[in-house]
Every structure is written in structure tokens, then in C-alpha cells.
Amino acid sequence: MISGMTAHPTVGIIGVGAMGEALRRGLERAGWAPGELSLAVRREDRATELSSRTSSLVTLDPKEAIEGRDVIVVAVKPRDVGGVIEQISKSLVTGQMVLSLAAGVTTTTYEDVLGEVPVVRAMPNTPALVGEGVTGIARGSHAAEAHLKRATEVLGAVGGVRVMDESLLDAVTAVSGTGPAYVFLLAEALTEAAVREGLPRDIAEEFVHQTIRGAGHLLTDTDTTPAELRSQVTSPGGTTAAAVHVLEERGFRALVEDAVQAAAKRAAELGQQG
Ligand SMILES: NC(=O)c1ccc[n+]([C@@H]2O[C@H](COP(=O)([O-])OP(=O)(O)OC[C@H]3O[C@@H](n4cnc5c(N)ncnc54)[C@H](OP(=O)(O)O)[C@@H]3O)[C@@H](O)[C@H]2O)c1
Structure with a gap:
């Protein structure tokens, strides 16, 4: 490995519930070092509990969780996505991408607020917890092949990944997500x-x-x-x-x-x- 390069895209996960936790565990299992992961939660008790199980950065501030991270994973419920977008909108910098796991939330929802940020929307499923998930991913209008590749690398830690058109993701939600x-x-x-x-x-x-x-x-x-x-x-x-x-x-x-x-x-x- 060349000095200064990380082996994996670094990841900040916002919302460490069922799906965020499955991804965190999958990434650790796949060899992501604790320093390559940051985790944002919104409750103190959850932060304490999570910190007892990982040496990755755990914070109540999403802005801190995304600092220096290549891939920003949004793993909160769809109704909480708007709030998260607002929280991180001023802190995103060039080179970062957003990977959204929220069911139904379109890439344009992000782009309308964040502007020309590369967004990849994904629909994973809970067998991700045991590394047997399957995820459909689709790119937003500012995401390139390289962003799909990065998203595939991250989600590949918890199962199979297939690139598709965004119009198919609600069907994927209904079939493999549910x-x-x-x-x-x-x-x-x-x-x-x-x-x-x-x-x-x-x-x-x-x-x-x-x-x-x-x-x-x-x-x-x-x-x-x-x-x-x-x-x-x-x-x-x-x-x-x-x-x-x-x-x-x-x-x-x-x-x-x-x-x-x-x-x-x-x-x-x-x-x-x-
Ligand atoms: N579970 C599935 O089968 C599945 C499958 C495919 C996709 N998804 C998608 O994955 C996303 C997460 O689903 P989930 O089942 O993992 O939900 P979940 O278990 O409720 O996890 C969401 C977590 O996000 C936290 N959160 C909310 N707002 C936050 C904020 N501003 N900053 C930091 N943390 C915040 C919540 O904290 P609190 O504990 O305080 O509420 C909760 O722990 C959803 O959008 C869903 O559509 C889920």
C-alpha cells in the first residue's frame, strides 16, 4: 500500500440502527479498520453502548462523522433524511459522496439541497447482518462510474450488489428489501x-x-x-x-x-x- 493511501474508502455512517449496524459490522468483518469508520447516532445512551463495542469514532454530531470520510452513508428512516441533509449540507466537501439507504427517498431529494454532490441510492436488506444481503444501487445525476464502484465496494462487504436504474428501486424495496x-x-x-x-x-x-x-x-x-x-x-x-x-x-x-x-x-x- 502506498503511504497516505487507505486500503478502503473511508466511511461515515449516519444512523446506526438495524441497517447502519449491519453495515458497520459487515465493514469491520471485511477488514475496514476502526479508524476508517465514523458513526453518528442521535441518543447519548446509544453512543455509550456503541462505543463499548467499537473503537471507531462515535459521535452525536453528523458533521463530525463525515469529516474526512470518502463515503457518507445515510442510514436513518426516510422521515429523518431531510433533517440529516440539512445537518451535513454545509460540511460536505469536494471528493465526498453520499450513499443513501433510505427506502423511497430519491437522489433528487438530496441534489435539490446539496447541489452537485455525487449521490448513490441503495436498497439493501437485513440478511446484510450475516453477510448475505443483496443490494440494488442507482446513481444520481452527479455520480459517475467511480462513485458506483465505491458504493459497490462498501455495500459488497455485506452481500451482493447490482447497479440498476433508479426507477427500479421501489420494486427492489418491495421484493428484496421487504x-x-x-x-x-x-x-x-x-x-x-x-x-x-x-x-x-x-x-x-x-x-x-x-x-x-x-x-x-x-x-x-x-x-x-x-x-x-x-x-x-x-x-x-x-x-x-x-x-x-x-x-x-x-x-x-x-x-x-x-x-x-x-x-x-x-x-x-x-x-x-x-
Ligand atoms: N431494516 C430494513 O430491512 C431496511 C432494508 C432496506 C433499507 N432500509 C433503510 O435503511 C434506513 C434505516 O432503517 P433501519 O431499519 O436501520 O431503521 P432504524 O433501526 O430505526 O435505524 C435508524 C437509526 O437512525 C438514527 N437517527 C435518526 N436520525 C438521526 C440523526 N439525525 N443522526 C444520527 N442518527 C439518527 C435513529 O436513532 P433513534 O434510535 O434515536 O431513533 C436510529 O438508530 C431506512 O431509511 C430504511 O428505509 C432498511
């Missing part, structure tokens, strides 16, 4: 059903969780389509056929479509509140 909740709801329902069928709860949980994990691996680690994988466990007149018949008859696919549509609509609405 998606883990659909799977967890399925896990809850399947576990309750298993208990009703007589399985002890601990066995029900173990089998449901491992089934979801195993099915996920089959989807990602083989070239087989979901329909083919499903047909492999469906013998004519068998148990899977009986179960799938009930799901199809009760409108499972239409229900999923409506749920995803509702999430995408809500993502767009949340962005407008920013």
Missing part, C-alpha cells in the same frame, strides 16, 4: 402448522428453519429454476401436489403479487415524505 419479512412470516406460519400437526415446537422450528435455508441454497447454488425444483418434490397424486393445490386454489400467487405491489406503493409514498 422480502425477508415474507419469508419470516412463512416460517412462523409453517412452524405453527407443524405444531398443530403434532411436532414438538423445538423440532418444528429446527426443521422449518433448515428447510428454508436448504431451499434457499438450492435456488442460489444450482442452475435449476424454482418451478423445476418444485416439480422435483411433487409426485403425481402425492403430498406436495395436495398442498400446492390448496395454496393455488386460495390465491397464493395473487396474494404475493398484491403484497409486493402494496410495498412498492408504500416505498414511493415514504420517499415523498422525506
Whole structure:
């Protein structure tokens, strides 16, 4: 490494809740040194608690957290984004970029206040906590290839990253951003059903969780389509056929479509509140 150069883009994270914390842990796991990270929170108790777990700078002042940082990650709720933009607007300097994780908040929301600052908007998901996230990213009008590369480097610490047009990000929010909740709801329902069928709860949980994990691996680690994988466990007149018949008859696919549509609509609405 050339003296004076850092191995990674330095990162300031504003808002260290579920997603900011997932990213902080992912970056530490991926080899970011504590000195390459700064963290801004808004409550004293949170600052104390966080400081006990990291030697990175923890501050209540977002302006301090962004000082000297290459990438400024905005990881607060959409409704708090406007306040954060105001707080940092006078302190951003040339060479810095903003990486926004806020659902629905457009790059123009930032540009309208910050001017010609490179903004990359991202939609990650909570499996980022275990390094298994997937994130869609899109560039604002002042962001170049190099900024997308930098954003990819940072978010790559917590999973896969795909560049796309910003118009697709509300759909990504509804599918992968919200998606883990659909799977967890399925896990809850399947576990309750298993208990009703007589399985002890601990066995029900173990089998449901491992089934979801195993099915996920089959989807990602083989070239087989979901329909083919499903047909492999469906013998004519068998148990899977009986179960799938009930799901199809009760409108499972239409229900999923409506749920995803509702999430995408809500993502767009949340962005407008920013
Ligand atoms: N969770 C997900 O599944 C998910 C997925 C994709 C994208 N996102 C996006 O990620 C963003 C964060 O979501 P989250 O689930 O991590 O929310 P969260 O757990 O509520 O975290 C947000 C954190 O930001 C802090 N905060 C708010 N304003 C601040 C400020 N001015 N300065 C410093 N810290 C501030 C909050 O502090 P307090 O504790 O005091 O409220 C909170 O700890 C959202 O915009 C969301 O759309 C979330």
C-alpha cells in the first residue's frame, strides 16, 4: 500500500440502527479498520453502548462523522433524511459522496439541497447482518462510474450488489428489501402448522428453519429454476401436489403479487415524505 493511501474508502455512517449496524459490522468483518469508520447516532445512551463495542469514532454530531470520510452513508428512516441533509449540507466537501439507504427517498431529494454532490441510492436488506444481503444501487445525476464502484465496494462487504436504474428501486424495496419479512412470516406460519400437526415446537422450528435455508441454497447454488425444483418434490397424486393445490386454489400467487405491489406503493409514498 502506498503511504497516505487507505486500503478502503473511508466511511461515515449516519444512523446506526438495524441497517447502519449491519453495515458497520459487515465493514469491520471485511477488514475496514476502526479508524476508517465514523458513526453518528442521535441518543447519548446509544453512543455509550456503541462505543463499548467499537473503537471507531462515535459521535452525536453528523458533521463530525463525515469529516474526512470518502463515503457518507445515510442510514436513518426516510422521515429523518431531510433533517440529516440539512445537518451535513454545509460540511460536505469536494471528493465526498453520499450513499443513501433510505427506502423511497430519491437522489433528487438530496441534489435539490446539496447541489452537485455525487449521490448513490441503495436498497439493501437485513440478511446484510450475516453477510448475505443483496443490494440494488442507482446513481444520481452527479455520480459517475467511480462513485458506483465505491458504493459497490462498501455495500459488497455485506452481500451482493447490482447497479440498476433508479426507477427500479421501489420494486427492489418491495421484493428484496421487504422480502425477508415474507419469508419470516412463512416460517412462523409453517412452524405453527407443524405444531398443530403434532411436532414438538423445538423440532418444528429446527426443521422449518433448515428447510428454508436448504431451499434457499438450492435456488442460489444450482442452475435449476424454482418451478423445476418444485416439480422435483411433487409426485403425481402425492403430498406436495395436495398442498400446492390448496395454496393455488386460495390465491397464493395473487396474494404475493398484491403484497409486493402494496410495498412498492408504500416505498414511493415514504420517499415523498422525506
Ligand atoms: N431494516 C430494513 O430491512 C431496511 C432494508 C432496506 C433499507 N432500509 C433503510 O435503511 C434506513 C434505516 O432503517 P433501519 O431499519 O436501520 O431503521 P432504524 O433501526 O430505526 O435505524 C435508524 C437509526 O437512525 C438514527 N437517527 C435518526 N436520525 C438521526 C440523526 N439525525 N443522526 C444520527 N442518527 C439518527 C435513529 O436513532 P433513534 O434510535 O434515536 O431513533 C436510529 O438508530 C431506512 O431509511 C430504511 O428505509 C432498511
